[in-house]
Amino acid sequence: MFKFLSDNSDKLTIVPNPTTLRPEEELLRDAKDRPILRAAIAAGADYFLTGDKDFLVLALDKPRIISANEFLEL
Numbered sequence: 001m002f003k004f005l006s007d008n009s010d011k012l013t014i015v016p017n018p019t020t021l022r023p024e025e026e027l028l029r030d031a032k033d034r035p036i037l038r039a040a041i042a043a044g045a046d047y048f049l050t051g052d053k054d055f056l057v058l059a060l061d062k063p064r065i066i067s068a069n070e071f072l073e074l
Helices: 002-007 023-027 031-042 068-073
Strands: 047-049 064-066
Touching: 023 031, 047 068
Parallel strands: 047 064
Antiparallel strands: none
């Protein structure tokens, strides 16, 4: 994962974490995950790469939540 991030650092954007709650957050079991989802939505991310099953079960259109392996297969 580190190699992927370092190879693509010019394509990554760091965004501040918004404080306004989003309706999509209610779908997450773990409240500590909510700011992460909130930041991805606020950034307008097309994809959200994760290995966390709590995120992977969400059926959001944007961002599309997939594993790193799934992303590499695209």
